[in-house]
Amino acid sequence: xxxxxxxxxxxxxxxxxxxxxxxxxxxxxxxxxxxxxxxxxxxxxxxxxxxxxxxxxxxxxxxxxxxxxxxxxxxxxxxxxxxxxxxxxxxxxxxxxxxxxxxxxxxxxxxxxxxxxxxxxxxxxxxxxxxxxxxxxxxxxxxxxxxxxxxxxxxxxxxxxxxxxxxxxxxxxxxxxxxxxxxxxxxxxxxxxxxxxxxxxxxxxxxxxxxxxxxxxxxxxxxxxxxxxxxxxxxxxxxxxxxxxxxxxxxxxxxxxxxxxxxxxxxxxxxxxxxxxxxxxxxxxxxxxxxxxxxxxxxxxxxxxxxxxxxxxxxxxxxxxxxxxxxxxxxxxxxxxxxxxxxxxxxxxxxxxxxxxxxxxxxxxxxxxxxxxxxxxxxxxxxxxxxxxxxxxxxxxxxxxxxxxxxxxxxxxxxxxxxxxxxxxxxxxxxxxxxxxxxxxxxxxxxxxxxxxxxxxxxxxxxxxxxxxxxxxxxxxxxxxxxxxxxxxxxxxxxxxxxxxx
Ligand code: MN
Numbered sequence: 322x323x324x325x326x327x328x329x330x331x332x333x334x335x336x337x338x339x340x341x342x343x344x345x346x347x348x349x350x351x352x353x354x355x356x357x358x359x360x361x362x363x364x365x366x367x368x369x370x371x372x373x374x375x376x377x378x379x380x381x382x383x384x385x386x387x388x389x390x391x392x393x394x395x396x397x398x399x400x401x402x403x404x405x406x407x408x409x410x411x412x413x414x415x416x417x418x419x420x421x422x423x424x425x426x427x428x429x430x431x432x433x434x435x436x437x438x439x440x441x442x443x444x445x446x447x448x449x450x451x452x453x454x455x456x457x458x459x460x461x462x463x464x465x466x467x468x469x470x471x472x473x474x475x476x477x478x479x480x481x482x483x484x485x486x487x488x489x490x491x492x493x494x495x496x497x498x499x500x501x502x503x504x505x506x507x508x509x510x511x512x513x514x515x516x517x518x519x520x521x522x523x524x525x526x527x528x529x530x531x532x533x534x535x536x537x538x539x540x541x542x543x544x545x546x547x548x549x550x551x552x553x554x555x556x557x558x559x560x561x562x563x564x565x566x567x568x569x570x571x572x573x574x575x576x577x578x579x580x581x582x583x584x585x586x587x588x589x590x591x592x593x594x595x596x597x598x599x600x601x602x603x604x605x606x607x608x609x610x611x612x613x614x615x616x617x618x619x620x621x622x623x624x625x626x627x628x629x630x631x632x633x634x635x636x637x638x639x640x641x642x643x644x645x646x647x648x649x650x651x652x653x654x655x656x657x658x659x660x661x662x663x664x665x666x667x668x669x670x671x672x673x674x675x676x677x678x679x680x681x682x683x684x685x686x687x688x689x690x691x692x693x694x695x696x697x698x699x700x701x702x703x704x705x706x707x708x709x710x711x712x713x714x715x716x717x718x719x720x721x722x723x724x725x726x727x728x729x730x731x732x733x734x735x736x737x738x739x740x741x742x743x744x745x746x747x748x749x750x751x752x753x754x755x756x757x758x759x760x761x762x763x764x765x766x767x768x769x770x771x772x773x774x775x776x777x778x779x780x781x782x783x784x785x786x787x788x789x790x791x792x793x794x795x796x797x798x799x800x801x802x803x804x805x806x807x808x809x810x811x812x813x814x815x816x817x818x819x820x821x822x823x
Contacts, residue, residue, distance in 0.1 A: 335382075339389060350395060387473060404429055450496070475490075490521050517573075547644055638654040708795055723774045731794060738767075789802070
């Protein structure tokens with residue numbers, strides 16, 4: 322179950338392999354329609370070849386197989402088999418609907434409409450992004466098929482010319498990986514990132530690979546002992562444990578961390594971590610207690626994402642301990658369900674779905690609605706790209722209200738962004754801020770983990786126009802502009818913002 326997708330490179334994959342995979346998680350699945358779809362696609366693509374030289378049908382088959390690894394439902398898998406038919410063959414979307422029904426046809430249509438997000442000038446690029454988000458918001462399964470398609474294309478990328486490789490890699494890194502991240506689909510995100518990183522910056526990739534070798538060798542040597550000790554201790558305290566396994570940090574995320582730590586590998590403690598999977602939440606905390614009683618935890622490195630989940634749904638306890646042999650090791654503790662959520666993200670909701678009903682969690686729904694909002698409010702494509710980049714593709718930070726609620730903001734956000742995110746009243750009446758109980762200036766860039774307390778000034782008439790200089794989020798800027806407009810009267814206080822829009 323762990324790492325469902327990583328390292329799977331099946332040569333000569335067949336329809337039988339696919340069906341077998343599906344039956345592993347849906348033992349009673351009827352595969353008649355899937356078999357028909359396979360024949361249909363095979364015939365439609367007849368005579369076409371992939372750049373690798375193999376017959377074209379291998380590609381939709383691998384795409385469908387990737388979807389089965391994500392344990393998705395039958396309509397999604399069948400759509401995966403058919404996803405290139407309307408674009409590349411003389412069979413149409415109507416043919417697909419007639420043969421396989423409206424649900425499958427809709428998913429295929431969504432994928433077809435996306436086409437490639439080729440960077441052919443800004444206008445075209447923005448248009449394609451818009452199309453993608455529309456398709457995605459109509460049926461999120463469209464993006465699953467797109468991910469599965471992209472994974473296979475990256476696996477076979479060596480056969481393409483160099484410039485095409487770079488284009489696909491860049492698009493994977495800049496568009497698909499961040500979307501996977503926001504949907505909590507960690508494994509997909511990491512695979513996309515690593516494949517892209519290797520193509521876009523081969524020297525840096527090699528550097529990371531060679532830097533990690535030495536510390537990894539030492540740790541792996543000790544890992545078995547550490548694992549055994551943990552298992553014995555947990556067992557003697559009557560804590561049930563499903564699994565204790567090592568997990569390696571993926572290359573690109575290690576690279577990003579290295580850049581933040583002066584490229585010094587010795588400052589990174591989670592190159593390899595240990596994961597403990599327990600049956601219940603109570604067992605997670607008990608396990609942490611036991612581990613802290615045998616090894617000293619490193620101060621400041623205990624993170625409880627079970628009590629305070631990350632906004633994309635991630636839950637786990639992280640702690641870093643120093644073992645009796647002096648080995649520093651990060652330990653992650655979670656339940657089986659949290660583990661599935663961490664690896665599959667939004668797709669995990671299809672694993673337990675009742676017929677036809679999948680409930681998308683609120684946080685992700687909120688994000689999807691944000692996208693729709695941006696789509697509606699920005700007609701100008703240049704502005705649209707800027708907003709999308711900031712609100713969706715920028716790295717996020719997580720800060721706290723004094724009461725302990727988590728607020729998610731884009732990187733480089735300021736107290737003003739925080740204030741408006743909580744409530745427009747708080748923004749408009751912001752008189753100052755305390756960050757971690759220290760008086761700070763309003764243009765301070767916030768960091769993850771900061772506790773922010775906005776000092777309210779009830780007598781404040783309007784926000785300061787100066788705030789527009791450093792407010793990062795669209796919603797803060799919009800609120801400031803609106804409030805300023807309302808209050809702009811008097812001879813010399815002319816407001817041009819309405820004019821500029823026209
Ligand atoms: Mn394809």
